[in-house]
Amino acid sequence: MNSRYLPAGIIVAICTVISVVALNSLNARAANVHADLGVAKLDLQEAQNKSIDAKAKLANASAGSKQVDQFLGSWGLYAEEGNALGGIVDKLSKLAYERNLITTRRPTPTREDYPFGAVSATVQVVGFGVSGSYSSILDWLGEVEAAFPYGRVESVIMRGRSNDIEMEIQLTFMIGITADGRTHASK
């Protein structure tokens, strides 16, 4: 090859070598990509299987959830009521006032270790005392129980006689579950 074409020939040779090397490199990369594609397809298949399982679980879990929703819809508002301590006390006081009862009130801290069946619940305990006539107090108690169907009268102490009766009640409202890690029932 004469000197005129020698540099061009060298360039052609270099280009040829580069082409071969580049093609080999691309082939290697293509092989990697191909392998990645296989892995991606397997991952996708696994995700699809999981999705199918999850949908089956959801369908299974959804069975009967309508009744649960209806039940929660019926009692959810009452359950929420336990969070409103001020409202409970006001209502107790109002009912007592309407019966001309004298009221006393005790501090009522929230408890988080309230055992209830298999769980430990968080409850709002409301202690409330009234004094007055026997009939007024029992009427008041009936009204309280009717006003707070969700509240559980856990303690009733009654002393005195006839028209000088003192009654202390303890109303408990469940507002959540804590011990087993599940979220609060009222939330």
Place this chain on the structure above:
Amino acid sequence: MLRPLLELLNGTAFRPDPINSEVRMAERFSGKTVLAVGFRPGLIKAAPVRFARNGTVTVGQESTAAWAQNDGADVIRRFVQKAAGAAKTEDVVLVGSHQWLSNLTDITFPGSDRERNRLLVEEPNKIVGENAGEATVLAIVTHPTVSRTLKFAFTKAELLTDCAIFHGTGLRLSRLSSGCYAILRYLAEEAPESIKGKELLIVDGNSALMVFSNDTAWDDSGFVSGFRNAAEAAEKVGELVSRRTDPTARLAVVSTIELDAETAKLTGSNIEHLLTTQSNPDFFCVCSEGKEHVATDLNPEPSEPRPHLPKSRRAFVFSALAISLGCGAGAVAVNLATLREVREINAAHEAQNALISEGARISEAIGRIERDRAKADLLGKWVSLGVSVQPIIVTTVESADNGVSLDEFSLRTGDGAPQMEMKVVARGDSRRIGAYIDKVSNAFGAAGFNLSNLDQTPAPGANAIIFVGRYNYPIPSKISWKKE
């Protein structure tokens, strides 16, 4: 750098330069056409010459134009440009005849044709003697049978004058030759059988060359030039022919012009006209070369030709290019395939992410459902275990009559336990108290409670009993109640 590379890539590098006079024209212009131009005082002619790929040379239709010295070079240029345009070529072969053959000398050179031609180019003095001056361009022809060589010495200045005419045409001057030289060279080298044992007369329009076949030295006595017209040419040719020592010997004649046979003394059965199938034998002979011989280009100042590579290298270069192109095509294909697979991977990842997100939503929904269930379960238990204590109190308190009085009354559940503890401090007759307690227990039983245990202890004071009863809540059967 770029130009050689392009020439290498498009194959030009393996084809000889059209102006490379060291390469046969059939090789330079294989498959192409050149324009042959011949001119002499008063006339200019041109014809396309086609070089077939199989090596045959064909002279096409001739066109002519009148030309006078006073017209100047522009007339020739315009004519040549027009003819070249018609022939669709940029390459011109100029075949001159006027005043070129200034010297014609017989020389002896016993070497081979190849060696002779090489030396003619490289060391002309070894062939033509010491008088090969710089003002002279040489061309030689060796007789096919007699070991003699005829030297044509052309005046360089006259050749340059003719070359200059073409400088303004924009065309390439691929060969400059002389009619007599070209025809003699062709016959001696390419068709020697046609002139063996014969005397030869060549007439190229402006000059005539008589080659005597007497086995003696050739000399310039057989050459005349400077014809102004055909009549003058016939007259001078007649003078040449009359100098033959044996008028009966066979005479081969090649003429590019029509000669009056009588005047030219070209009558008789011993006259043999050669190349009669060629309308322009000078054009044909200039362009026809054998594989072994390359005609001398008389261009005194040829341009430096572009070197070319032997065709054997083409396979290597094209193989390299083919490999590169193949690799390139392969790279494109691989890249496309890879790109497609990358897209598939991305699509798979997107689908996977979508499924994962959906799975998360499903898990969240399941969690929400489970939380709602738990909440509902708890609420259900809470609500189901709700007992209205007011009726129990009423029953309990108001049952305390008939001699039983209550000092204290309390109801208590223990921290959410499904059990209610009732404590009563009753005073009265023990039998009546027992009846009272039975009544209260019955009331609890009527409310759904089950008696768990019953404690009775005497209270301070007379006829007083502390009564503690523990009653299990009426738990509905659908509610599980397990205290851990």
